[in-house]
Amino acid sequence: MTRWPVPTLADLPGRGLPVRLRDTATGELVIAAEGDRGRMYVCGITPYDATHLGHAATYVGFDLLHRAWIDSGVEVTYVQNVTDVDDPLLERAAATGVDWHSLAVEQTQLFADDMAALAVIPPHHYLGVIDTLPLVVDAVQRLIASGHAYTVPGNGSEPDGDVYFAVHSDPHFGEVAHLDEAAMARIFAERGGDPGRPGKKHPLDPLLWRVARPEEPEWDGDRLGRGRPGWHIECTTIALEHLGMTFDVQGGGSDLIFPHHEMGASHAHALTGSHPFARVYAHSGMVGFQGHKMSKSRGNLVLVSRLRAAGEEPAAIRLALLDHHYRSDWEWTDADLTTARARLERWRRAVHQRSGADAAPVLAGVRARLAEDLDAPGALALIDGWAQATLTGASESSSSESPSEAASDVASANAPDLVRRTVDALLGVRL
Numbered sequence: 001m002t003r004w005p006v007p008t009l010a011d012l013p014g015r016g017l018p019v020r021l022r023d024t025a026t027g028e029l030v031i032a033a034e035g036d037r038g039r040m041y042v043c044g045i046t047p048y049d050a051t052h053l054g055h056a057a058t059y060v061g062f063d064l065l066h067r068a069w070i071d072s073g074v075e076v077t078y079v080q081n082v083t084d085v086d087d088p089l090l091e092r093a094a095a096t097g098v099d100w101h102s103l104a105v106e107q108t109q110l111f112a113d114d115m116a117a118l119a120v121i122p123p124h125h126y127l128g129v130i131d132t133l134p135l136v137v138d139a140v141q142r143l144i145a146s147g148h149a150y151t152v153p154g155n156g157s158e159p160d161g162d163v164y165f166a167v168h169s170d171p172h173f174g175e176v177a178h179l180d181e182a183a184m185a186r187i188f189a190e191r192g193g194d195p196g197r198p199g200k201k202h203p204l205d206p207l208l209w210r211v212a213r214p215e216e217p218e219w220d221g222d223r224l225g226r227g228r229p230g231w232h233i234e235c236t237t238i239a240l241e242h243l244g245m246t247f248d249v250q251g252g253g254s255d256l257i258f259p260h261h262e263m264g265a266s267h268a269h270a271l272t273g274s275h276p277f278a279r280v281y282a283h284s285g286m287v288g289f290q291g292h293k294m295s296k297s298r299g300n301l302v303l304v305s306r307l308r309a310a311g312e313e314p315a316a317i318r319l320a321l322l323d324h325h326y327r328s329d330w331e332w333t334d335a336d337l338t339t340a341r342a343r344l345e346r347w348r349r350a351v352h353q354r355s356g357a358d359a360a361p362v363l364a365g366v367r368a369r370l371a372e373d374l375d376a377p378g379a380l381a382l383i384d385g386w387a388q389a390t391l392t393g394a395s396e397s398s399s400s401e402s403p404s405e406a407a408s409d410v411a412s413a414n415a416p417d418l419v420r421r422t423v424d425a426l427l428g429v430r431l
């Protein structure tokens with residue numbers, strides 16, 4: 001996959017603090033990177049109806065971690081997939097009469113353009129399903145050989161040979177989401193699972209390899225026969241290949257906790273014989289619109305590209321997203337943009353003053369807020385306070401000045417630039 005350009009980041013003096021994230025699996029605040037390396041996998045888009053504000057909020061949220069890691073001297077490896085072959089994409093292509101591959105290519109490009117506009121740092125490794133097929137085929141064959149996976153016989157409506165993963169062959173199954181059986185059964189059916197497929201050993205067993213069907217894309221699967229991969233195994237394979245067992249942060253929206261991240265973790269445990277897959281499972285909240293989760297299936301979407309086409313500045317969109325903590329569920333309204341535009345304008349006026357209120361505590365404060373589970377709203381409030389003090393000070397300042405004030409004048413003259421650089425490097429907003 002072609003990545004989008006890397007934004008330039010302003011330099012900052014000193015170092016950021018180690019970032020702690022709330023781990024979904026344990027509920028604890030955990031240091032996100034162990035030592036001086038940070039390895040992060042964030043589940044990418046299924047390329048249709050991209051990029052809505054829910055997607056954008058999720059990737060901007062994890063971009064804060066990426067930036068805070070860079071600021072604290074952590075060497076980051078960031079990996080992301082594109083689910084460019086999967087049932088929902090194929091169904092959308094069929095329903096609208098377009099070629100599935102063209103749809104995927106066009107929407108992946110749109111997503112890249114939106115991410116670049118929003119100043120999201122791209123992943124180092126960015127892979128689609130087709131890029132990873134041989135690795136997935138190898139992984140599924142190994143799971144069969146080790147007894148973690150099995151083929152299901154055909155029947156009147158399904159061909160012979162689909163491969164499923166035996167969830168209960170992983171003793172750690174259930175340790176990411178901590179759901180009871182009833183909740184797992186319900187959510188599995190809602191989110192792409194097929195609990196009723198005859199021949200499965202357990203209703204929750206997820207698909208690993210779907211053998212070829214007429215009218216569906218198919219690839220060489222070696223001993224598996226021609227077909228295409230299941231969803232969870234793709235992300236597991238990509239993460240193991242580019243980050244390895246055990247990496248630091250598995251990220252995505254909270255709609256992926258179960259079954260996707262639960263299954264992906266179990267696949268990895270079975271493939272490697274070790275545990276856990278990720279040290280930290282971090283999940284962003286769901287952005288809603290018109291009373292429901294913003295989702296392609298419901299169609300209640302606000303697209304970043306439409307806002308941009310209507311003349312909205314991407315920095316204002318990003319600020320609107322940052323005004324909500326990444327883990328909270330929230331509802332998008334037009335007021336979010338109105339507030340963000342006004343804030344952007346106020347901050348710009350303040351950083352264009354010739355001098356300003358002391359900026360060192362602002363940099364330290366923003367670093368501290370971000371280190372504490374990426375508290376962007378807290379960071380925004382600190383910049384608001386500085387902007388207010390600076391603009392008030394500017395309107396009150398007189399031309400007479402005593403010589404003893406000279407030293408603090410040097411600091412105050414540098415203050416607007418330091419705040420501008422803080423907002424640029426840590427929040428990804430150019431003033």
Ligand code: 5CA
Nearest residue numbers: 043044045046054055058083252253286287294
């Ligand atoms: N391709 C899979 C992941 S492997 C997928 O979930 N694709 S997606 O296009 O549906 O979503 C892309 C990312 O945006 C995922 O991390 C998902 O959790 C997140 N996401 C989807 N809808 C929302 C929403 N309404 N609010 C916040 N994040 C969302």
Ligand code: ZN
Nearest residue numbers: 043044235260
């Ligand atoms: Zn994924």
